[in-house]
Amino acid sequence: MSSKYAAVMLFTMPAIIILYEILCLIQEQEHLRPDLGFYVIMGVLGFIVTDWLIPQIKIFLLKKGISGKDLGKKGTSIQDKDVPEALGIVPSTVFMISLIICLVKFANEHHDKLLDCNSALLSVCFMMFLGFTDDVLDWPWRYKVILPSVATLPLLCCYEGSTSILVPRFFRSFLMKGDDVTSFGKFVGLFVIVDTQANGAILELGLLYFVYMGMLGLFCTNAINIYAGINGLEVGQSVVMACSILIHNLLEIRNNSLSYENHLFSAMIMLSFIGVSVALLRHNWYPASVFVGDTYCYFAGMTFAVSGILGHFSKTLLLFFIPQILNFIWSCPQLFKFVPCPRHRLPRFNAKTGLMEPSTFACKPNECQWLKAKLHDTSGVNMTVINLFLQLFGPMTERSLCISLLFFQLFSCAIGLYIRYSVDLFD
Secondary structure: OOHHHHHHHHHHHHHHHHHHHHHHHHHHOHHHHHHHHHHHHHHHHHHHHHHHHHHHHHHHHHHOOOEEOOHHHOOOOOOOOOEEOOOOHHHHHHHHHHHHHHHHHHHHHOHHHHHHHHHHHHHHHHHHHHHHHHHHHOOOHHHHHHHHHHHOHHHHHHOOOOOEEEOOHHHHHHHEEOOEEOHHHHHHOOOOEEOHHHOOOEEEOOHHHHHHHHHHHHHHHHHHHHOOOOOOHHHHHHHHHHHHHHHHHHHHHHOOOOOHHHHHHHHHHHHHHHHHHHHHHHHHOOOOOOOOHHHHHHHHHHHHHHHHHHOOOHHHHHHHHHHHHHHHHHHHHHHOOOOOOOOOOOOEEEOOOOEEEOOEEEOOOOOOHHHOOOOOOOEEEOOOHHHHHHHHHOOEOHHHHHHHHHHHHHHHHHHHHHHHHHOOOOO
16 A cells, blocks of 8 residues: 555544544534534634745745755755745644634533633643744743643633542552552552542542643643654644544533533634644655744643643543653653663665665664674664664654554544543453
């Protein structure tokens, strides 16, 4: 199968499922027809406006020198071509305008959600600002770590949901044996409340739940930012995750979930987000004519965090971040400087073969032996899932590598949905 048809199939499957779910919802719950129809129209308009604006705005960015070289094209005829950066400012701005229009309609019909609407706008706008200033000023990592947590404060201040979590069945025996709390359960009870009446099935986290949600915003924004480096990957993974979140929301609405309003709110956000992101993907797909920059990565991550927190499914949200979680865990030795970490860890392009190969970092012969192909090598492979894919499956073109990683994202999200709806973890 050619990479062209693989890419078409990759994004067609989620679209068909989403369309099917929307049609079923409209047929079964006619009162949703005006709402869903309006949000879909705004998503389509967001796509059209973003697709039209990107070629216009990239000219101004090039004039101001906000551009870079595509490091994945070294050794080719376009290696010195300036590619405009920070084009994530276009979809994020269009998204904000689209979301404001949608929120006016949503808040008029659901007055109790007005505070949620305003907090969502504040958090996404803050991260959009941080991302664009990072693209222009290149902030140090210490600011990138702190500021996303600050951006979640509007969400945390207006959060009115439960602060308790359900404990998976196979962990409950560690907390309680019969009617008695175990030693481990007593230790856990020093930090949270173990619900003995529920036989350890419920933990009341209290303030720790707010800490968790703040860390969720930090993780979502930076997880996309470090799982990047090839044309189309940042936006592609975001589109796949957004489609998965939307499918989850539609299934919950269709199942008459108790948190119906929250899932409708999240679906509204995702429809606008998918519209502007697909438009950006058209221009960022291989060979990319624009770079999305940190602006898009931070904007996308905070949008997911907003959707999960205000949609009251922050734990389910992590099921759609399996590749990002794996990438973070695998990257930890380099991120925390236990292993040398170069500025760029993206794969290396071999101009002779036209294929992407794992990139490496320099080290001494007696260091990092577990990352070396030969015992006395003076370099080790950079620790990212992208490089790991190339190690496992061999060198491949940048387009094929991106499609392979996006199929992995799609498979992981499908597993997440299966776990959420088919695996009996809690009952």
